[in-house]
Amino acid sequence: MKIAVLGTGMVGQTIAARLAGLGHEVTVGTRDPQGTLARTEPDGMGNPAYPVWAAAHPEVRLATFADAAAGAELVVNATSGHGALPALEAAGADNLAGKVLLDISNPLDFSGGFPPTLFVKDTDSLGEQVQRAFPDALVVKTLNTLNADLMVDPASLGEPSSVFVSGNDETAKATVTELLTSFGHTDVIDLGDISTARGTEMLLPVWLRLMGALGTAAFNFRIVR
Amino acid sequence: MKIAVLGTGMVGQTIAARLAGLGHEVTVGTRDPQGTLARTEPDGMGNPAYPVWAAAHPEVRLATFADAAAGAELVVNATSGHGALPALEAAGADNLAGKVLLDISNPLDFSGGFPPTLFVKDTDSLGEQVQRAFPDALVVKTLNTLNADLMVDPASLGEPSSVFVSGNDETAKATVTELLTSFGHTDVIDLGDISTARGTEMLLPVWLRLMGALGTAAFNFRIVR
Numbered sequence: 463m464k465i466a467v468l469g470t471g472m473v474g475q476t477i478a479a480r481l482a483g484l485g486h487e488v489t490v491g492t493r494d495p496q497g498t499l500a501r502t503e504p505d506g507m508g509n510p511a512y513p514v515w516a517a518a519h520p521e522v523r524l525a526t527f528a529d530a531a532a533g534a535e536l537v538v539n540a541t542s543g544h545g546a547l548p549a550l551e552a553a554g555a556d557n558l559a560g561k562v563l564l565d566i567s568n569p570l571d572f573s574g575g576f577p578p579t580l581f582v583k584d585t586d587s588l589g590e591q592v593q594r595a596f597p598d599a600l601v602v603k604t605l606n607t608l609n610a611d612l613m614v615d616p617a618s619l620g621e622p623s624s625v626f627v628s629g630n631d632e633t634a635k636a637t638v639t640e641l642l643t644s645f646g647h648t649d650v651i652d653l654g655d656i657s658t659a660r661g662t663e664m665l666l667p668v669w670l671r672l673m674g675a676l677g678t679a680a681f682n683f684r685i686v687r
Numbered sequence: 688m689k690i691a692v693l694g695t696g697m698v699g700q701t702i703a704a705r706l707a708g709l710g711h712e713v714t715v716g717t718r719d720p721q722g723t724l725a726r727t728e729p730d731g732m733g734n735p736a737y738p739v740w741a742a743a744h745p746e747v748r749l750a751t752f753a754d755a756a757a758g759a760e761l762v763v764n765a766t767s768g769h770g771a772l773p774a775l776e777a778a779g780a781d782n783l784a785g786k787v788l789l790d791i792s793n794p795l796d797f798s799g800g801f802p803p804t805l806f807v808k809d810t811d812s813l814g815e816q817v818q819r820a821f822p823d824a825l826v827v828k829t830l831n832t833l834n835a836d837l838m839v840d841p842a843s844l845g846e847p848s849s850v851f852v853s854g855n856d857e858t859a860k861a862t863v864t865e866l867l868t869s870f871g872h873t874d875v876i877d878l879g880d881i882s883t884a885r886g887t888e889m890l891l892p893v894w895l896r897l898m899g900a901l902g903t904a905a906f907n908f909r910i911v912r
Contacts (some may be wrong), residue, residue, distance in 0.1 A: 583809060651900060658900075664808075672876070681911060681912035683911070
């Protein structure tokens with residue numbers, strides 16, 4: 463499948479590499495490709511600059527948000543929470559219309575320090591904001607409840623764990639579930655319409671505290687039933 | 688141990704019965720014992736009226752919030768979210784001082800219908816509100832992330848799952864962890880101080896949607912790592 467991955471950070475890189483490895487034709491979208499390719503410093507989390515990663519993944523193209531989305535059958539939003547709507551606006555409503563939009567972003571607000579709070583929650587969600595802003599896109603919120611490495615290789619935990627999908631379109635959720643299964647997810651739980659993204663986005667506060675308590679991000683929720 | 692369980696609803700009944708079964712001396716606290724004993728109708732969830740339950744548990748005493756707390760070494764708050772602070776005020780700060788206060792309440796607001804929202808979240812929590820209101824109590828937030836039957840018998844799921852503790856006092860958390868272990872909990876995760884209750888209280892939105900998606904409340908989170 464032709465897939466656009468919007469966002470050049472750790473999540474975007476990890477998802478793009480995994481999709482390319484599975485044989486998909488992947489284009490990473492960014493605001494300014496020249497600027498992205500001119501980066502030399504690691505990001506704030508110590509991840510290598512995009513060109514370092516790109517050199518190891520020559521099969522992945524880099525393009526503007528709009529060009530990446532235009533050529534894609536499915537679009538992954540792997541931006542930060544604050545970056546989501548601006549990136550999707552740059553991608554363009556026309557380039558998203560009728561397409562599955564797999565949204566991983568979390569509404570984290572780091573302005574008050576660590577742990578971050580949520581800039582939308584409880585009575586609304588970032589997933590719903592994205593769906594309202596792009597009513598013709600088929601938004602599916604997923605993968606926002608685990609770290610990047612586990613998103614694409616949950617089997618590395620050595621024990622089954624769970625992942626969630628929220629979205630209004632059943633066919634879009636089926637497509638996303640198929641992708642998730644190809645990553646190794648064995649327990650994909652359909653929570654319902656996009657408003658159920660409130661639930662998974664509000665998992666982040668306990669995720670962050672678990673990371674602190676366990677001293678690792680290599681964990682995931684399993685729904686035992 | 689002499690234990691007070693504040694709240695006569697399903698959670699209070701379930702916890703009280705389990706503690707009594709383990710040999711503890713249990714007193715259930717209520718605002719108006721005479722009124723509680725005069726009830727004949729099931730509650731809104733179809734649970735039997737308190738006197739019906741009490742007849743099956745003659746070893747559990749019923750008393751005012753204050754009398755129950757005064758005679759207890761450890762106090763369990765099993766009220767609703769809105770009921771928590773009023774019940775604890777009725778119990779009295781003096782009767783809570785220096786004691787472990789195991790707080791199960793969740794800040795659910797049903798005024799907008801189902802699913803409920805949270806009346807405190809993200810930058811504060813009900814656990815912290817309770818700790819601030821009763822600075823001499825040793826508040827430990829726990830058990831608020833699973834249904835009543837599983838709180839006291841997690842082994843019935845047939846697979847290990849996790850439960851969390853949040854609190855400022857290490858000795859109080861150790862006491863609560865021992866109680867949880869006696870219920871059958873095998874993975875008690877200490878998230879840190881009472882502010883980490885923000886995380887577990889914010890699990891409720893996804894818990895509620897999982898209940899809808901799975902069609903059962905008989906599930907729990909396991910932290911796979």
